[in-house]
């Protein structure tokens with residue numbers, strides 16, 4: 206087994222389903238025989254605020270949060286939040302981002318504008334960027350709600366957890382009616398280069 | 399069997415495995431999910447209490463009756479429960495009693511970051527501190543055993559990163575050979591009058607001394623010798639950061655942070671060249687280690703404020719940082735009231751009326767944020783009403799009319815009712831607004847004594863809030879629909895003018911309530927672009943469903959837009975539009 210710890214950050218806006226995605230990821234890592242730790246903030250931050258979930262797995266994990274500048278993969282559900290969390294990534298870290306913008310209150314009220322050129326910004330700092338339209342791909346899979354699963358599939362491609370454990374984790378964590386669509390969505394994401 | 403559990407889930411599991419019979423709490427981040435998970439175990443009688451003091455008293459009763467009892471709260475909850483706690487230390491227990499307190503370094507969801515370890519020392523109660531979910535479960539079980547063995551309540555300290563962190567836990571079975579609870583009189587131990595308490599106090603001191611000595615041999619206090627040039631004394635989540643950042647350093651991991659195992663600390667200190675203490679918040683261990691004559695370094699390099707992280711620990715020890723990219727200035731994303739939240743209109747009206755608002759704690763504290771900007775004070779739960787009384791004692795008669803206390807239903811029943819009693823009793827002329835959204839929303843939708851259901855989802859009597867206000871002597875009680883801006887503003891203005899205590903109660907439920915027939919989503923609204931003149935009036939309520947769309951020509955002009963996926967159809971924005979540009983989709 207690889208002794209190195211894998212550090213994954215899942216970031217976005219409260220209510221986007223980040224916690225479920227990080228649960229599936231943790232479960233898959235445990236099934237694959239790794240030690241796993243995961244951490245995030247509940248409470249105030251859930252009322253539409255920024256959310257950052259940390260998942261770490263490997264032979265033996267100590268800190269429940271990813272040390273600053275040691276993230277291997279940043280899994281972004283929203284562009285501005287993806288950009289905000291870049292300092293957590295290590296040099297050469299990978300970004301898998303959903304091509305989605307959600308305006309924060311100051312932008313909704315017209316006091317600030319949603320920053321432009323975020324994708325280029327991310328790309329110059331972290332060239333290993335995979336940008337996906339999760340919503341559209343999920344629609345193809347059969348349900349827009351499975352957008353997170355598509356993205357998770359794309360992330361899974363970059364992790365050393367065999368496919369069977371991802372599928373098992375999905376079967377355990379997703380409501381039974383939605384399992385088939387989510388498996389399809391996951392494999393679609395997993396097929397992305 | 400192995401499962402990935404949060405610290406809170408693991409504590410609930412630990413209580414179950416320990417044969418715990420009663421679990422009670424008042425919700426508070428990051429402790430809330432302990433009780434929400436305890437209800438999975440039908441063997442445990444789990445309940446929400448109206449506040450932390452009552453909660454601890456219920457646990458004390460269960461313990462005196464002979465059963466094992468768990469009580470949980472957030473750090474500031476201990477301030478409320480401190481009165482019974484300090485004397486409970488003298489009576490000791492019958493069934494084991496474990497008080498879980500979850501601290502919130504960094505104040506992710508709290509109004510202060512007090513360090514609960516001081517309470518353990520102050521109240522003379524032993525305290526354990528787990529470092530991950532497996533330890534949360536094991537330490538909870540051990541805490542019950544120690545509680546009975548030493549005849550003392552035992553505190554278990556968690557923090558946000560432990561309670562809301564998840565890691566792998568090996569599950570065990572519930573013990574079943576505990577004695578069946580039965581009444582047993584023992585007034586010399588349980589009636590704390592001066593004569594009895596004078597006998598008990600020396601016993602408490604003796605038990606603490608014995609526990610400190612026994613602590614040297616406890617497996618949860620563990621000396622791990624590696625590189626002997628650096629020795630680090632640490633506990634809780636900080637232990638994980640130390641292992642992460644300085645894997646070669648020798649560590650003394652303390653599972654019991656009060657009383658400290660002094661002999662073990664001396665032995666460890668003698669084996670390493672240089673001693674450090676790594677702890678979040680107060681120099682709790684450091685001061686005691688220094689008082690033992692050991693020259694330890696702690697708060698000279700680690701802040702007393704905020705939480706620790708691996709990066710902050712690296713900085714403290716002068717280790718290089720790994721930062722590959724710098725943070726960027728981006729628009730912030732603070733939390734916001736939900737679309738359709740019944741609190742929003744009330745704050746809009748208070749802003750319009752230029753009220754001086756003494757605030758309280760709950761979702762409505764977000765009424766402080768722009769553009770509502772209608773909260774002037776917020777100190778602790780229940781404080782709004784007392785503060786309003788106090789303000790009216792010192793300002794002019796004219797200014798008195800501006801003073802309005804704002805408080806949620808759960809908070810009113812927690813500790814607000816006492817303030818209202820005082821307000822009437824001492825003739826304050828302030829106005830109190832009770833934002834009754836039929837739930838404890840902030841902490842994630844818990845039931846409370848006014849919602850009609852218990853934690854176990856059994857139907858219960860719902861406190862009649864207007865009648866309760868009447869019973870304490872309020873003569874002017876008005877019920878308003880907070881989604882009707884005109885009515886809300888008019889009633890508030892009338893009651894603020896009145897030179898007597900008055901209470902205004904809102905009657906619309908939280909939009910997040912899942913129980914059937916409580917909250918009903920309205921028609922979705924939209925903006926008629928031909929009618930919208932871009933006056934921005936609808937933006938003044940700060941609804942997340944309403945967006946300002948600037949005109950393409952780069953001018954200041956633009957139009958409002960409503961996100962149909964987010965809109966809950968509360969109708970408040972329509973009432974603000976002078977041009978009839980907002981309406982429901984047919």
Ligand SMILES: Cc1ncc(C[n+]2csc(CCOP(=O)(O)OP(=O)(O)O)c2C)c(N)n1
Nearest residue numbers: 426475759760761806807808809838839840
């Ligand atoms: C002593 C104490 N206990 C618990 C909390 C956590 N807490 C903050 S707000 C809140 C409840 C708010 O409920 P309510 O007053 O009904 O307002 P709502 O959020 O529903 O608007 C709780 C439990 C706290 N801050 N202080």
